[in-house]
Each structure stands twice: as C-alpha cells, then as structure tokens.
Amino acid sequence: MVAATGVGAGDLVATLIAGSRFGYALLWAAVLGAVLKIALAEGVGRWVLSSGRTIFDGWSSLPGATLMGGRLNWAGVYFGLYVVVWGFVYGAAAMTATALPLAALVPLLDLKTWGILSGLAGLGMVWFGNYRLFETVMTALVGVMFVTVVGLAIIVTPDLPRLLTGMWPTLPPGSVFYTLGLMGGVGGTITMAAYGYWLNAKGWRGPAWIGVMRIDNRIAYGVTGLFVVAMLIVGAELLHAGGIALAGGERGLLDLDRVLRDRFGQLVSVMFLIGFWATSFTSLLGVWQGVSLMFADFTAHLAGRSADEGARGDRSPAFRAYVLWLTLPPMLLLFMDRPFGLIVAYGVLGSLFMPFLAGTLLWLLNSSRVPPEWRSGWVSNLLLGGAAVLFAILAGRELVGLFSG
Template identity: 65%
Template sequence: MRDPQTERADIAPDGAQQPARKWRLVGPGIVVAATGVGAGDLVATLIAGSEYGYALLWAVVLGVVVKIALAEAVGRWHLATGSTIFAGWRSLGVWTSVYFAVYVAIWGFVYGATAMTSAALPLAALFPALPIWAWGIICGLVGLAFVWFGNYAVFEKAMTALIGVMFVIVVGLAVLVTPNLGEVVSGLVPRLPEGSAVYTLGLVGGVGGTITMAAYGYWVNAKGWRDASWMRVMRLDNRVAYLTTGVFVVAMLIVGAELLYASSIALESGDRGLLDLDEVLRDRFGPVVATLFLVGFFATSFSSLLGVWQGVSLLFADFVRNRRKAEGQLTGAVERSWPYRGYLLWLTFPPMALLFLGRPFALVVAYGAFGAFFMPFLAGTLLYLLNGRRTPREWRSGWLSNTLLTGAAALFVVLCVNELAGLIG
C-alpha cells in the first residue's frame, strides 16, 4: 500500500489535484458499488424495464442519488471524526451493539448461502458438469481464500476488474438492443404507473447495497485516507463510483425495456431471472452474446460475495474491538485478527448447509426482510451522528445531506414494514 503521507503531498490545501492523479486515487467507492450491485438488483431493474418500459427510469436515478448521500455520510464520519462508524454507534448506547450482533449473525448466515448460490448459477449454466450446490461451495471457498490471504490493495484491484467486466458487458448489451433515446429521456420525468408504488420504492432503495454501505468508511481508511484532508477526494471517489453504478443499472433497464417489454416476456423473480434472460439473448443474438452475459452475471455476483466477505468481516472485527472500548480507526493488522477471520468462516461454512435445500422460497423472502432491517438503522444513526457534537461543526450535515438522509430513512422504514408484512403474510 502506498504511503498516505506521500499521496497527501500531492493535494493542495483546497483539495485540488492534477486530473490524472485524482482519477488514480478512485477506489473505495468502486469497491462499495461493485459489492452493492448484485444479481438481485439486476433482476429488479430488468423487471422494471420489462413491465413498465422506461416509466421508472427516474426511480433508478433517484436511487443512485440516495446511495451517494449515504456513502458520503459514512465516509465523512470516518474522516471528520477520526473514528469508525461503529464507534459512533457505540456512543448511542448499548442497544446498537445488541442490534448489530443479532442482525449480523442472522444476516451473515442467510446471505452466505444467497451469495454462493448467486455466483454458482451462471457457472452451472456455463459448465453444467457440476451441480449448483457444488459450484456454490467452490465460490465460497475461493472467496474465503482470497480474502483470508489477501490485503486491501489486491482486493481493490480485483473488485475494479470485476466491475469493469460487468460494466462493459451490460452497457454493450444496452447498445446492442438499440434503445429509443426519446423514450429514455422521457423516463426521467417522475410518474407512477398503476400498481407500481411499492415496487418503485423498492427500486429506489435497492440500487447499490445494504449493510455493505457501512463498510465504505473502512475501505476509505484502508486506502490510507484517515483525516479530513481527504474529504474532497473521498467525495469524488463516491460520486464516480455511483455514477458508474447509475449507468450500469440504467443499461439493465434499457435491456428490459427494449428486449422484454415490447415482447411481453416475463422473468422469474430472484437471481434465476437472469438465466431466463440468458435464454432470450441466446434466441435473439446467438450463443456468443449469451455466454458473455453469463460471464457478466458471474462478475456481478462474485464481486458482491468478495465485498461482503471482506467488508462485513471488517465491521464485525470493529464490533469486537469496540466491545473493549477501543478508539481510533482500524489498522491493516485487523485482517489477520481472529474476529475478522472468525466471521469469514461464519459467512462461508455454516451457510453451505442451505445450499443443499435448493434455496427455498422462504430463504429468499427472509433475505429480503433482513436486508431491509439494516438501512433504516444506518440512515437514522447517520442523521443523528452527523448533526451532533461528536462531528466537528464544519463537517456536520447541511440542508441537502439532511434532506437526503431523512428521505432515505423514511423510505427504508416503509420498505422494512412492507418486507415484514410480506414475511408475515
């Protein structure tokens, strides 16, 4: 890893840099964006395009804006206070630790199986000699080994490569289906087709991550950005990453609108819907395009797996560290600590038992409900922490950040209640 002091010397007091230098620093945002956009997000965006054409394009764009605000708030807390987000949660009372401990244990067990299955689906389609459960175990073990023996610098390069593959393939596919640019522009005008209200809220809230958004500050610190002098660089990094995500998900909506909407083709919900799209692409454009799409599907799913294995393990390690009332930010040594590696093992091995169940519907619904539980907590606590005395006055939230964080908190509360109602029903 480069010396942070050496890199900081290239930044003027006002945060100005040479353009080439500035772009070369971008990285943690790409990691959180690559982690956050999974196969489920692709299916949700595809279904939006297949059912409503371009009518909900504005919701996708709004979702990107919401996630930019959330990630910026996480990064700002880390840089402005010199502590971690978990230290902030600890300052709110013991209830936050209890909430996190219960949540991260259950969520990790369910997500581990979901991530391994999602990465296995395209591999099983490409190489059917092995069943999905076997590919899932292989993906989990490869992810474990990569994160166990690697470091942040290598991890960031791998994630950048994976999101590059995702981006090129999906944007290329959007160009291939020849979008109607006039209808694309018209989709930026907010409107709600009949019966789409709850679905639209889910689309806004689902672009680009859940618990992994809290890991952004840890990746910022791992990059060597550890104080407020890096604030402008962090904000550039965050915006570039989520604008890339925006282009990516808009491209998927275009594919849904042009390839599926006009033909009234319905996709299966969940990750398997992408296998339905594979068949459509094979019939329309031939096996080469379909194969490339499966490669992009795998890159999308495996990047999410790696990001969770690394990022949420950092969160858990900081949770254990804060139980001892530790102060300051994490160091690189945490990646060799037993809490970090212990949570890695928890994400990998116990969930393998669920792979043999074939991902029953109850598991998919449970994962959606557990994902919805965390975002109101994150948005609400950030809103409180970034307006409180622990944040230096110059870095407290302004009206725009407060408006977006308040809107995000309200949005995620509604989505959480909706998920709970669906789970109970």
Template identity: 60%
Template sequence: MAATEQRRATWKQLGPGIVVAATGVGAGDMVATLIAGNRFGYALLWATIVGCLVKISLAEATGRWHLATGRTIFDGWSSMGKWTTVYFAPYIVIWGFVYGASAMTATALPLATLFPVLPLELWAVLAGVSGLAIVWFNRYAVFEKIMTVLVGVMFVTVVGLALYVGPDIGQTLRGLVPLLPEGSVFYTLGLVGGVGGTITMAAYGYWVNAKGWRDSGWMRMMRLDNRVAYVTTGVFVVAMLVVGAELLYASGIALEQGDQGLLQLGDILRERFGGFVATVFLVGFFSAAYSSIIGVWHGVSLLFADFVNHVRGRTDTDPVENEKSWAFRGYMLWLTFPPMLLLLVGRPFQLIIAYGVLGAFFMPFLAFTLMWLLNSSRTPREWRNGWISNTGLALAGSLFVVLCCYELYGIVAGA
C-alpha cells in the same frame, strides 16, 4: 491529527467507492432492474437515478464520519447507547449465515450454465471457498484491484449489451419524467431503495480508511470517489433497464423472479442473437455476483471485527490491523462454511423470518443514526451536516421506513 489542507483529488486514487458500489449491486439488483424494464418499459428510469442519488448521500455521510472524526461508524453507534449493539449483534450473525448461501448460489448459476460439468451446489461451494481465499491471502490494495477488474467486466458487458439491443432514445427521455404506472408504487420504492444498498454501505468508511485516507484532508477525494462510483452504478442500472425494456417489455415476455430470471434472459439472448452474446452476458452476470461475494467477505468482516473490538473494550484498532485479526477471519469463515448447509437442506422458515425482519430495519437504522451522529457534537462543526445532507438523509430514511413496513407486511402476510 486532522489535516489542515484538502489533498488533491485525482482519478488515479479512486477505489473505495467502486468497491462499495460493486459489492452492493449483485444479481438480485440486476433482476429487479430487468423486471422493472420488463413490466413498465422505460417508465421507471427516473427511479433508478433517484436511487443512485440516495446512495451517494448515504455513502458520503459514512465516509465523512470516518474522515472528520477519526472514528468508525460502529464507534459512533456505540456512543449512542447499548441499544445499537443489541440490534446489530443478532443482525450481523443471522445476515451473514443467510447471505452467504444466497451469494454463493447466485454466483454458481452462470458458472453451472457456462460449465455444466459440475452441479450447481459444487459451483456454489467453489465460489465461496475461492472468495474466502482471495480475501484471506490478500490485503486491501490487491482486493481493490480485483474488484476493479470485476466492475470493468460487468460494466462493459451490460452496457455493451444495452447498446447492442439499441435503446429507444425518445422513450428514454420520457422515462426521466417522474411518473408511477398503475401497480408500480411499491415496486418503484424497492427500485429506489434496493439497487446498490445493503449493509456494505456501512463498510464504505472502513474501505476509505484501508485505502489510507485517515483524516479530513481526504474529504474532497472521498467525495469524488463516491460520486464517480455511483454515477458508474447508475449507468450500469440504466443499461439493465434498457435491456429489460427492449428485449422483454416490447415482446411481452414475462421474466421469472429471482436469480433464475437472469438465466432466462441468457436463453432469450441465445435465441435472438446467438451463443456469443448470451455467453458475454453470463460472464457479466458472474462478475456482478462474484464481486458481491468478495466485497462482503472483506467489508462486512471489517465491520464485524470492529464490533468485536468494541465488545472487548478496544477502540484503537484500524482496518489494516483488523485484516489480520481472528475476528475478521472468523467472520469470513462464518460467511463461507455454515451457509453451505443451506445449500443442501434449504432455508429454515424461522431463520428466513428473522433475516427479513432484522434486514428490513438496517437501512433506516443507518440513515437515521448518520443524521444523529453528523448533527451532534461528536462531529467537528466544520463537517456537520448542512441542509443538503440532512434533506438527503431524511428522504433516504423516510423511504427506507416505508420499505421496511412493506417488507414486514410481506413477511407477516406470507407467514
């Protein structure tokens, strides 16, 4: 039953927002922001801020749907027709298979550098299995505490590094002015749309429910939680851009694409500031990558369990029950063990094409279905979208459509 009063929002209750933001910001986002600073200095600082505002809009809409209606996001999608299931079913299966290998490899890179006693592939396996164990044997409350520690480590190390290298205050302020340097248009769109934005944004509502926030009385708390999380993410992302601008742009050093670029930055830090600074950065790199592993293993498994429940005609379950379900644990196993084959044999071309095509559609799918659900009679009138929410979701959806077309073009052109 919906609460009639708003519960008091307190800082001590923050949690699900930190979880979703930390899960969404992984090694790939760190590289993207570093390269933005590497290529364009501070010029795209404004784009990182816009990106955080876009994610606040999307996460708030997801959380509001769960709290206002008492229904999950997948329950909402199901009410829109079978086409949502036709899209979602292959997407979550293929996505999990490919993402599992990517996440384990990204986490293994700093471990293999810090502790070269084991090969990269073995570190990747250990990262995946340990992430599985943490989620398998713990409930949400413990999982949230672990994620908070990882967020603290990645935040302190990266922001501390940015302060250590010394941001240029004048250039930082100029970077707040929306400008597009030559050759930066689609890179800017990717920076706005990519940082902290994945399928895990759809998991936010499940984490809100797992926290114990079950009705509209928690709306104020959810909104505070969401804003604090993405402001924290924004500071983290700006810090990465500062590092790229100060260490790489000014020196004319070209950073490699992909997770290897972070290892390259570690080498640069070691040469310029010594082994201690480089080690601290690699610890932050590990924390960002590992938080994505356990965040996805938990959040997307909750989403998958809800999907399975709906296929079986069960819509009355909740996240606490789903954490114990065979579907939840089965998807964690799917994320962990089959992707290990990709660590050994590489990624099959056709699978990567399917992964790219299905993945390109997800964020537009999320933005526009949220607009649909939150403007319909499915949502109590009090909690339907206002003009601010509709504007934010429309802008986010339009942005993601452009990014979707660009990514599809890249897939076709590279085929």
C-alpha cells in the same frame, strides 16, 4: 468497492422486471435512487474522515441503555444480531448467485459444487490476500461488469427519445412498490457502512481526504446508476416490447440468457453469463472482506480494544472467524430448504438496516461528535431524511409480507 459490492444479480433482475413491466416510465426512480445512495455513502465517509472514528464507534456513542460495562448499547445489540443472522443466510445466497452462471457456462459441475467452490475462492482471497489484492480484483471485475452490462444495453438499441421521457416522474398503475424498490433496493445495504473501513484500508484518513472521497463516491454511484439504467433499457427494449416475463430472483437472469441466445447468438449469451458471474462474485467478495472488517471492529469494542485496531483488523482472529462464518456453515443451506424461522429473522433484521443506517447518520452528522464545518447541511439532511423515510416504508412492506404470507 462499495458500489460494486452493492450491485448484485438480484438487483439487476429487479431492474429488468421493472423495465419489462413499465418500459422507461420508472427511469427517474432509478436515477433518484442513485442520488440517495450517494448521500448515504457520503455520510458514512464524512463521518469516518471528519471524526476519525469508525461507523461502529459512532453507533456505540449513541445514547441509550448499555450492556457489558457500557461497551454495547442498543445499536450494538442490533448490529450484533444482524451481522450473525444476515451473514449465515447471505453466505448461502451469495454462493448460489455466483454458481448460477458458472453452472450454465460449465455444466460439468452441479450448482452446489460451483457454490461451494465460489465460497472457498472468496475465503482464500481475503484470508491470504490484502486490501491491495482485493481492490485489484474488484476493479478488474467492475470492468467486466461495465463492458457486458452497458454493452448489452447498446446491443438492444435503446429508443433515446422515449428513454428521456422516463426522466419525468410518473407512477403507472401498479408501479408504486416497484418504484420504491427501484429507488431503495439497488446499490447495497450493510456494505455501504463498510465504505469507511475501506477508506481506512486505502490510507485515506482525516478531513483532508473528504473532497477526494466525495469525488470517489459520486463516480462510484454514477457508475451504479449507469448499470441500473442499462438493465432498465434491456428490460424495456427486449422484454417489455416482446411481452417476455422473467422468473424472480437471480434465476431470472438465466431466463434472460435464453432470450439473448435466441436473439443474438451464443457469443452474446456467453459474454452475458460472464458479466452475470462478475456481478455476483463482486458482491460475494466485497461482503467477505468488508463486513468481516466491521465484525472485527465490533468484537474489538466488546473486548475494550481500540476502534482503530478493529478498523484495520483484516488479520485479526475475529476477521478470520467471520469469513469462516460466511463460508462454511452456509454451505449446509445449499443442501436443504432454508428454515422458515431463520428466513423470517433474516428478513426482519435486513429490512431494518437501511432505515437504521440513514437515521443514525442523521443523528451523528448533526451532533457535536463532528467538527462544525463538517456537519450536515440542508441538502445532506434532506437526502438522508428522504432515505430514512423511503427505507422505513420498504421495511414496513417487507415486514407485512413476511408475517402475512
């Protein structure tokens, strides 16, 4: 669930562009990025299962000035600001990304209408369904993603010897920030923190489940890495070889669709658009469900209720309120240019989340809050520390771009 939610249409475009510009030279960065995401998600899962506490409960236990009778510290203030601003902007972005392939497949409705219908579909599914339904739908959509994305890589016929050379770390001229983005940008942000809530919803509780969680996590991000490699192959073989450039953002996938239609025909084009839709809708649905659980936990802490109540709060008023927040107000952004100040706030808070997650996991997993046998070893600390540094550099780049341009 967490890996499928984290891989969105924008991630696929970023990987395609890296492949179209540098061929297979950055394959090693994609693989390393998957390893870093395994370490981050494993840290979230190990914290929840070994401590019996949610990730927000862990953040609430960090030292620092507190508000509201000690129930909200600096980490809670940051998360509260982040989840409100991020949710508003992300809601519009997710609905637009899901609408793009639908509008291309069925042009009877315009982009805005498909976006609204997509948001309402996600709302209805998490409002009236339960975790079992959510997991079943997500699993089916991951199957569609796998067939279309990996199938597309097979169709374009990768050059395997040249592909293998990409595992040797190199940095072609002008590739530094593409490399960092490839390592850090694919596989989720706040949804990685939602992993612990889905473990609870699945019924995996206590240290006995850590071994199963690790297998689950490695398979999930192994598949994520496979998606990234597949799109890198498409970028290298179809775009790099042909000197074709894509537009930035999710609309770049519509450019790819036109290339596929010209090269392979209508059937491949339609299958690709279905995979594009599945990729976008899994991200939308995962956020509507997972981040709403986190918000329910956040409000449970503010109200002084048990963290466990928040972790299982998919029927709570706070859960439903946040799902509505993700769906209804962002529809206004579909009809107007997004306000500059809101975009700056979204960019600032969003760029800081991954270094925040990596840094706080380092803190929590090396503390007395975790039983000694489940604290981080040197490999986990090395990977989490590397992730913290990488995401801090990416955050700095994002902030410079926001305030200089």
